[in-house]
Amino acid sequence: MYLNTESEKQNTYDAIVVGTGISGGWAAKELTEKGLKTLVLERGRMVKHPDYPTATKDPWDFPYNDRLTAEELKDYEKQNRTGYTVKQSTKHWWVKDTENPYTEVKRFDWMRGYHVGGRSIMWGRQSYRLSEMDFAANAKDGIGVDWPVRYNELSPWYDYVEQFIGVSGQNEGIPNLPDGKFLPPMELNCAELDLKGKLADKFNRHLTIGRTAHATAPLPHSPQRGTCQFRNLCIRGCPYGGYFSSVSSTLPAAEKTGNMTLRPNSIVYELIYDEQKSKAKGVRVLDAETGEHLEFFAKVVFLCASTMGSTFVLLNSTSNRFPNGFGNDSGELGHNVMDHHLAVGAGGEVEGFEDKYYTGRRANGFYIPRYRNIGSDKRDYIRGFGYQGGASRQGWHNMVKELSAFGADLKKIAGAPGKWSIGMGGFGEMLPYHENFVSLNKEVKDKYGLPTLTFDVEFKENELKMRVDMQKDAIEMLEAAGVKNVYGYDGKGAPGLGIHEMGTARMGKDPKTSVLNKFNQVHACKNVFVTDGSFMASAACQNPSLTYMAFTARAANHAVEELKKQNL
Amino acid sequence: MDRREALRRTALLMGGIISAPTIAGILNGCAAKPSLDWKPQFLSEDQASLVTQLADIIIPKTDTPGAKDVGIPGFIDLMVKDVYSKEDQQKFLDGLKAFDEDAKKEFGDAFLDLSPEKQTEYAKKTHDAAIKENAEQWPFILKVKELTVAGFFTSEAGATQVLQYEAVPGAYHGCLPLAEAGNGKTWAT
Numbered sequence: 001m002y003l004n005t006e007s008e009k010q011n012t013y014d015a016i017v018v019g020t021g022i023s024g025g026w027a028a029k030e031l032t033e034k035g036l037k038t039l040v041l042e043r044g045r046m047v048k049h050p051d052y053p054t055a056t057k058d059p060w061d062f063p064y065n066d067r068l069t070a071e072e073l074k075d076y077e078k079q080n081r082t083g084y085t086v087k088q089s090t091k092h093w094w095v096k097d098t099e100n101p102y103t104e105v106k107r108f109d110w111m112r113g114y115h116v117g118g119r120s121i122m123w124g125r126q127s128y129r130l131s132e133m134d135f136a137a138n139a140k141d142g143i144g145v146d147w148p149v150r151y152n153e154l155s156p157w158y159d160y161v162e163q164f165i166g167v168s169g170q171n172e173g174i175p176n177l178p179d180g181k182f183l184p185p186m187e188l189n190c191a192e193l194d195l196k197g198k199l200a201d202k203f204n205r206h207l208t209i210g211r212t213a214h215a216t217a218p219l220p221h222s223p224q225r226g227t228c229q230f231r232n233l234c235i236r237g238c239p240y241g242g243y244f245s246s247v248s249s250t251l252p253a254a255e256k257t258g259n260m261t262l263r264p265n266s267i268v269y270e271l272i273y274d275e276q277k278s279k280a281k282g283v284r285v286l287d288a289e290t291g292e293h294l295e296f297f298a299k300v301v302f303l304c305a306s307t308m309g310s311t312f313v314l315l316n317s318t319s320n321r322f323p324n325g326f327g328n329d330s331g332e333l334g335h336n337v338m339d340h341h342l343a344v345g346a347g348g349e350v351e352g353f354e355d356k357y358y359t360g361r362r363a364n365g366f367y368i369p370r371y372r373n374i375g376s377d378k379r380d381y382i383r384g385f386g387y388q389g390g391a392s393r394q395g396w397h398n399m400v401k402e403l404s405a406f407g408a409d410l411k412k413i414a415g416a417p418g419k420w421s422i423g424m425g426g427f428g429e430m431l432p433y434h435e436n437f438v439s440l441n442k443e444v445k446d447k448y449g450l451p452t453l454t455f456d457v458e459f460k461e462n463e464l465k466m467r468v469d470m471q472k473d474a475i476e477m478l479e480a481a482g483v484k485n486v487y488g489y490d491g492k493g494a495p496g497l498g499i500h501e502m503g504t505a506r507m508g509k510d511p512k513t514s515v516l517n518k519f520n521q522v523h524a525c526k527n528v529f530v531t532d533g534s535f536m537a538s539a540a541c542q543n544p545s546l547t548y549m550a551f552t553a554r555a556a557n558h559a560v561e562e563l564k565k566q567n568l
Numbered sequence: 569m570d571r572r573e574a575l576r577r578t579a580l581l582m583g584g585i586i587s588a589p590t591i592a593g594i595l596n597g598c599a600a601k602p603s604l605d606w607k608p609q610f611l612s613e614d615q616a617s618l619v620t621q622l623a624d625i626i627i628p629k630t631d632t633p634g635a636k637d638v639g640i641p642g643f644i645d646l647m648v649k650d651v652y653s654k655e656d657q658q659k660f661l662d663g664l665k666a667f668d669e670d671a672k673k674e675f676g677d678a679f680l681d682l683s684p685e686k687q688t689e690y691a692k693k694t695h696d697a698a699i700k701e702n703a704e705q706w707p708f709i710l711k712v713k714e715l716t717v718a719g720f721f722t723s724e725a726g727a728t729q730v731l732q733y734e735a736v737p738g739a740y741h742g743c744l745p746l747a748e749a750g751n752g753k754t755w756a757t
Contacts, residue, residue: 058735059722059757065643066722069650189742230737232757357749360740361757395754396721396731400714403699406692408630411730414721417746417754 008297013039013261015559016283016298018268018313021118022545023532023552024304025246025254026161030556031302032259036563039296040254041266041285043305044114047121049224049248052237054089062088074098081109082497085122090235093122099447108455109496110308116264117247118306119499120545122235125213125243125363126388127167128542129158129178133374138538141382144336144432145508147537148518151178157550165244165549166219168228168364169211177206177369177386177542183216185209189358191350191391191420192366198481205371205477210364210388213244213546224252232361243363265289269450271301271317271326271528278321279568280528283313286448300527300559300568304552307533308438311504312453314515314530315440325440327505327522333515334439336432336506337457338539340498343491344467346474347423348483350391357393357417365390368424368477370541372469381465383431385541387474389424393417422483426470429541430495431462432503457495500544502533520555527568529555606642610649610657615664618679619644622709623716625691632730635716638723644715663708667694727756 014036017027024040031038059066066087073080075096080086086094093113102110113119132151139146155178162181171179186209188196196207214228225241225248234243241248254260265288272295274281282297303310311334317326325333365388371377372384396414399405405413436457444452471488478486495501508514511523516535522528531552533544562568608616620641627635635641648660671679671690679687694709701707706714720726727733733756746752 056735058724058733059727060724064647064651065718067647067651070653071650186740187742193743230740231735353743355746356743357746357752358740358742358744359734359749360737361755362740362742393754396717396756399717399721400710401699401702403696406695407625407628407688410627410717411630411632414717415730415753417749417752 008295011282011295012297013037014298014563015039015300015302016041016296017302017304018283019043019118019303019305019309019532020116020246020251020262021304021306021532022120022123022246023548024118024302025120025250026549026552027302027304027529027531027556028246028254028260028262029250030553031560032254032257034556034560035259036560037259038254038261039298040251040260040262041268041283041296042116042118042262042264043267043288043309044116044118044264046262046264047116047237047247049241049245049252050237050239052121052239053092055233055236055239057089057236064088078102078109079111081494082111082499085111085235089233090122093235093237100452101444101446102452103441103444103454105454105456106458107494107496108457109494109499110453110455110501111496111499112306116251116262117245120245121237121247123245123545124499124543125234126367126543127162127165127169127180127211127213127546128367128386129180130154130540130542130547131176131178133176134538134540134542137383137540138432143382143538145506145510145513145537148507148509154547154550154554157554158546161546161549161553164219164221165213165249166215166217166222166225167211167546168209168214168216170208172206172208174206174208174369176374180211182211183214186212186214186216186362186364188366189391190353190356191422194350194353195391195422195478195481195483196366199368199477202480203371203477205368207366207368210367212364214242214363215244222249222253225249228363230360230362232363234363266294267448267450268305268313269316271313272297273317273319273321273326273525275319275321278525280326280525286450288448291448299563300529302552302556302559303528303530304532307501307504308453310530310532310534311438312440314505316451322524327515327524327528329511329524330513330515332434332506332513334504335434335437336503337436337438337455337495337501338430338432338503338536339457339495340500340539340541340543341428341430341459341463341467341493341495342425342498343493344428344470344474344489345387345389345423345425346471346478346486346488347421348478348486350420350422350483353420366424372466372473379465379469381462381469383429383462383466383541385426385428385466385470387424387426389422391420391422394419394421422478424474424478426467426474427498427541427543428463428466428470429539430459432506432538433460436495438504455496459495500533500539502536502539502544505530505534506537507535508537519558520551521558526562529559531555604641606639606645608642608645610645614680615661616641616645618664618668619712621680621687622691622712625688626695626713626716627720627726633725635720638720638725640716640719640723643719644712647715647719659705660708660711663711667708670694721756731756733757
């Protein structure tokens with residue numbers, strides 16, 4: 001492609017951000033607010049707050065009871081593996097596997113949405129800090145590489161992002177689950193409060209209301225956002241701005257500065273490396289609508305294309321300097337894939353509270369922070385897990401197998417709130433293993449003719465041993481709390497199902513064993529920052545998005561400081 | 569009952585405007601057989617009539633609308649047509665046939681030819697046996713019940729009249745006396 005100097009000038013910005021999800025939105029906000037003319041590139045279509053097509057529909061507005069037809073399902077064979085994400089009301093947020101293929105040496109559930117806002121629209125919104133214990137864990141256990149960052153360095157950035165996005169939660173003073181700057185907590189219901197008391201009495205374990213990125217009070221700095229309306233339709237997008245997404249929060253903030261150029265339908269497939277200056281010069285883009293190949297230039301590039309998205313761009317960016325992928329001197333790029341392992345836990349029926357009920361739909365549950373391998377507790381595996389769960393009264397779903405629910409009686413029975421049921425599922429830490437990796441696949445092409453990714457990732461002994469406890473402990477706690485008909489489950493699942501993929505461009509102190517430094521800069525090319533989940537040196541067991549946000553804001557701050565010092 | 573005679577009289581009263589094939593059709597069925605007010609896209613007319621009766625037995629009209637009133641038979645037809653896999657469609661049709669044949673064995677008449685009382689009795693008996701058996705593969709009666717229940721309670725009438733529904737609750741209160749939780753009925757969502 002030939003570009004004359006005039007068009008090169010037109011395509012030049014101070015900064016380029018690749019991706020508009022959790023991390024990209026934060027990079028866009030921080031860089032533009034600090035005065036950088038920033039081009040924000042998104043591979044998918046435009047989405048603008050508050051335009052979410054299904055957000056205010058009632059259950060009866062959807063055909064097929066909100067299920068996909070057999071014909072539609074053919075396009076979402078992998079995206080549908082969660083069983084809860086792809087519906088008539090949400091299908092527009094998920095990629096078609098038929099258009100965006102990937103290869104599985106072993107099963108890997110790669111869930112994606114290609115549009116402005118990315119998965120920040122459909123995310124689970126649970127927001128927990130990592131603790132000093134988590135940042136020190138790799139060094140302590142001799143696993144992977146040591147985090148080059150400790151909690152005290154990150155803590156002010158957690159404060160900063162929590163206050164901006166709005167996180168509802170309860171401070172508890174638990175050392176391995178640091179307190180935060182929270183909006184008012186949501187309520188636990190009767191059955192959950194009962195369990196909380198019993199876990200404290202019998203196990204000395206904590207149960208707290210989920211910490212979730214919902215505005216339970218107004219956020220004056222984001223006037224386009226209202227408060228949570230307790231509809232629990234978050235995954236469709238929230239026209240009230242009740243929860244944090246890039247579309248409702250960070251991108252409008254970036255837009256307001258006048259410094260952002262947001263370009264959707266722009267698939268970044270390669271970084272341009274300047275061998276003379278030993279710097280990245282910009283990015284190559286395929287316009288998804290016109291098929292045109294374009295180049296854009298900037299002083300700094302923030303890769304925020306999601307863990308696998310950014311890893312793809314890095315692997316696909318080869319040069320004389322980086323024959324094995326951009327910044328891949330260590331050989332760790334694409335390796336150490338992690339997720340959280342889940343779909344294991346227990347449930348049962350709670351007796352009593354028949355005269356109690358709740359109003360509203362709380363898109364949140366309770367959280368039991370990690371207690372295993374802490375203090376004197378020692379297991380036959382390392383690290384640990386937390387639980388997320390909730391209690392509710394059974395409704396019409398239970399009618400099908402209810403013997404007496406037939407004819408006029410069915411209506412009567414369904415109309416009266418059913419028994420209380422309670423359940424909890426574990427979120428376990430997965431260790432970084434070099435052998436768990438993704439690689440570039442040039443044989444299988446996507447619908448644009450670009451190479452794709454091949455996944456070779458599995459859970460190993462530490463995860464499998466941990467799962468035994470994850471089920472056993474859940475059963476034990478529920479039974480001790482007097483819950484009846486307790487059942488345990490282990491759905492096995494596969495890596496990816498947690499939709500928390502991370503670790504493929506880990507940060508570390510040593511360029512020989514890591515891809516990024518402590519400020520998310522590529523060791524060997526400091527004007528490229530990677531701030532999505534790929535930087536994670538360990539997974540901890542907490543939901544990771546809040547940590548991506550804190551690191552992104554910190555990295556953007558560092559980038560601007562370094563630019564001022566003319567170090568980039 | 570002597571429905572053939574009754575029909576002949578009706579035909580005479582109507583001046584013979586009912587065509588011969590229609591009479592034949594009616595004669596092959598039962599006077600109690602409902603005329604379909606919807607056009608099935610997957611099921612045959614007879615299959616659709618059976619499903620219609622069954623859905624309305626499972627959730628009948630009372631002081632609130634029943635399955636038929638909110639269009640559940642058509643919903644079931646569409647679900648089986650578009651959402652079910654080919655394999656599940658075949659199982660559904662096989663199950664329907666077996667359900668009907670078992671009715672013949674037991675009462676000597678096809679399901680649609682039974683009196684409403686006998687239809688209800690047979691459906692309830694089949695339903696109870698299926699739940700007690702608790703087989704991994706749900707038999708026809710439970711599949712129809714599943715579709716009926718899911719369609720009905722996500723319909724506007726089911727959600728708002730039999731259950732209670734609030735589109736925008738605005739708040740969550742976790743532990744209220746039942747009487748203070750809206751009208752005290754089960755929340756639809």
